[in-house]
Amino acid sequence: MANLDVALLPNHWYAIAASTDLGSTPIAASLLDQQLVVYRTTAGQVVVLDDRCPHRGASLACGQVKGNAIACPYHGWQFDLDGHCAQIPSQQASARIPQAAKVASYPVQERYGLIWVFTGDRDRAAQTPLWELPEYDQAGWRVVQGQFDWAADYRRVTENGMDVAHSPFVHANSFGASGNEVIADFELEKSDLGAQIWIPIEPKANYRGSFNLLGRKQETPKAGRSGAAFHLPNITRIDIEFGNFHLILVGIHQPISATTTRSHWLHVRNFLTAGWADGGTRKRTAKLFQEDQKIIEGIAPLRDRNEISVASDRLQLYYRQLWQQHHSSLVAQG
Template sequence: MLKNFWYAVEFADQVGRQPKKVTCLGQDFVLYRTEAGMVTCLSDLCVHRGGALSMGSVTGDCIACPYHGWQYDSAGVCVKIPANAEERKIPRKARVDAYPTVERYGMVWAFLGDLPEAQRPPIPVLPEHDDPTFRRVQYEMVIDANYERALENVVDASHTPFVHGTAFGNPDKPGIPDFRIRTGDWSAEADIQLSPPPPKGLWGLLAKRKPRPEYVTVTNGWYLPNLVKLHIRLPIGDLLLYDFNIPLSQDRTLIKIIGYRNFFTGGWADANTRKRIEMILLQDRPVVESQRPELLPFDLSDELHVRSDGLQVAYRRRRAQLIKDGWWVGGDDIITGDVPRRKATIIPSPARRDNPELASAWVHKARNGGATS
């Protein structure tokens, strides 16, 4: 799992004044909106006795722990301890990690890492979001597989005739012509020619009026840390799926999808679009969940690659560079409890870097354990 990136952790319309628990990189966070409507993201763990802040309540711009009522502002600083006498000061250690947040493309993004703002990678651009000719839907599903396996599955064009059959691919013509990969510092994408299946159902009604092409151009791409794009150019219009593969843990992934289409743009077609997205995921899920090894190998040579695997190879090479640079969630980010032994992931926030004297001042406890960081 990669830290020091912006992660889209929740659909924006699912976050309000009521605290919302989300999980990413194996760590629990709490989201809520301030009175001005801005989203706050804090570690979901009260520094006092480890209560879950997501079970608490929001007053003004602060969130209160459900256990002893400690209140934290949007910067993670404790501003009230109800049990304290008025003359007692709040300890400087009384704070929790706060993570920068941005609301964009209908998603809440949290920066999970401690890099200064100028050094943070950019949020990927989704140009269709502001295009009035496109209609948007959203969908989500949890799968029991590593997020990188899920990510690579989407950019793997050669699996479509076999996993998706005539629903998405053409088993009679599974060949993949050579394609050129366009790479950037944080992304790679390619235009790939696929033989299309005969269109069916609602979408096939309009397609019957148009000649069936020998090939359709599908744009596949990945955008670090966990976003993949599938752009299908159908005879009736464009369909784009953006998959956010959120690592709940090493072996469990929450897939949140934003779908854009510029055909059948009335709300009456949304349910059909979601049904098609669900069908694709249900076809992929058992295959991805059965892959071994469960985690992507660190060494590129540990799995066999062919020409059509170019996007996956590009991802693994960039990933290897970032691991070398220390961006991998590793031993420094994992703490182990002592009675009984349990592990938990803790992602440092920018406040730890900005306040060196407080870098290890506030406490984190593993679930069912007693370790601290």
């Protein structure tokens, strides 16, 4: 059986922080125990470097931004946006900066209110497109974002984010409706980096009520459809549609360590688009994750072990298959 120990698929873009987390001071970030420092230059450019000064190993995240550079808090060594040491304050003007005085730098994108880093083959970054969420920039949609932390393997969290069979049980006190336990047959729409399914749904009346638009005479249909999708290595998307009402919940699941995950979530809707509704959105989303958390943090590790799967698990099984294919290819390349 395949080795399912936790690992990164390196030649992908990973979200490591929210743009709102990054002010005028650096912040620390972690990607499967790889310690990174994130800072914004005075010109506004986001930079990601390894978070260890090569001098004595101090954390650069505790330092200061100096123009385009970051200064180590211990001895003031400054590193530019490419990771090269640009200044050593203790040296005399005639002294050369050691050639090895540098830290690794990584390609960065700032998109969807998040900071994304590419830690794989640097030459492949420009040819590797970022996952897309077209509704984010479209008129008529409201976006609310947040974070949620789990004591769990990021793949378990990712699988949960696409699981269509657990709602009547785990979310019985929120939107999961009894009577919806049986999952209808669905087609697995596959792509090179993911898959999507659609199933009919009929949630609780109180959940349907949240789709009502004030001032409209039309009623929300009692039945609709739900979509579940994933994009390697760690992105999930749930769509819920009732007539013209459309809600999207995206999870971008950052592997902080082998047993810690941070979900950067985006709640996107085309109804109740005024800001006053955002507080309720945050509360409902937090409740959703808290209900899942009780299960996911107590679940068995995803390793070399036997599990019994059924037809409703096909999307998760395809995620495992794709993940393993990409991981095996990486191992084969050495």
